[in-house]
Amino acid sequence: MIKRTVRKEYLQRRMDIPEEDLQQQTALMAFNFKKLSFPPVKFLMSFSPLLARREFDVSVCEDMLKQQNPSMQTAWPRIEEHSSEMEASLVQRGGLFIKNRFNVLEPISGHIIEPEMLDMIFVPLVAFDEKGYRIGYGKGYYDRYLARCRHDIIRVGFSFFEAVRGIEDINQFDVPLNFCITPYRNYEF
Numbered sequence: 001m002i003k004r005t006v007r008k009e010y011l012q013r014r015m016d017i018p019e020e021d022l023q024q025q026t027a028l029m030a031f032n033f034k035k036l037s038f039p040p041v042k043f044l045m046s047f048s049p050l051l052a053r054r055e056f057d058v059s060v061c062e063d064m065l066k067q068q069n070p071s072m073q074t075a076w077p078r079i080e081e082h083s084s085e086m087e088a089s090l091v092q093r094g095g096l097f098i099k100n101r102f103n104v105l106e107p108i109s110g111h112i113i114e115p116e117m118l119d120m121i122f123v124p125l126v127a128f129d130e131k132g133y134r135i136g137y138g139k140g141y142y143d144r145y146l147a148r149c150r151h152d153i154i155r156v157g158f159s160f161f162e163a164v165r166g167i168e169d170i171n172q173f174d175v176p177l178n179f180c181i182t183p184y185r186n187y188e189f
């Protein structure tokens, strides 16, 4: 299947999940995330989920990582006005967030850190395949950003659904995940 077809199908499947199942699956995914062990994480880039579009709520997983890495600092993506670039903005507790043009909450204060600083990144996705390639909303923000990160950054995705068999139109810009957490299992690529 090609990205466009998979994107459409999985966005719809996500919207069709009943609310009570969503909560249960979120709990299972947090439980699965907890089973993984990672090297020390000093800087994490998380994301503010678009709950209306049924993105996975990463906050519990952020808290788990913070417990394991008490000095960890968390950054959130801030998109640029006139390009398809984004930056990691480091925010302290109580920092202010405001909705951007895609309705995503992003920090208005905080300072931008270099992508090379990040040890781990939670990557939003619509679907992923058996090799760890992911599909987002199709704007390429994450592929552009991941190209600027260290090669050993740990890329973690979360999906309510299992991997699709294979995405046909993968290109040289697509950066695969290292892990994808689903309610049923953890994938490691």
Ligand SMILES: Nc1nc2c(c(=O)[nH]1)N(C=O)[C@@H](CNc1ccc(C(=O)N[C@@H](CCC(=O)O)C(=O)O)cc1)CN2
Pocket (backbone or CB within 6 Å): 047, 048, 049, 050, 055, 077, 079, 086, 102, 104, 124, 125, 136, 137, 139, 140, 141, 142
């Ligand atoms: N929670 C979250 N934060 C994120 C992303 C994301 O996918 N999820 N991004 C990942 O890139 C970046 C923001 N980019 C986004 C790009 C498109 C849409 C989106 O909803 N697109 C609509 C079309 C909207 C339009 O064109 O006006 C769509 O797909 O229907 C959302 C975020 C950075 N932050």
Ligand SMILES: Nc1ncnc2c1ncn2[C@@H]1O[C@H](COP(=O)(O)OP(=O)(O)OP(=O)(O)O)[C@@H](O)[C@H]1O
Pocket (backbone or CB within 6 Å): 003, 124, 134, 135, 136, 137, 138, 139, 140, 141, 142, 143, 144, 145, 147, 171, 173, 174
């Ligand atoms: N590193 C890059 N440099 C230049 N263009 C890029 C880069 N990465 C992706 N693109 C372009 O961005 C567009 C969107 O890519 P793609 O369809 O893979 O997005 P996506 O992975 O679904 O979205 P996202 O990364 O925002 O979640 C494509 O036209 C792709 O060629």
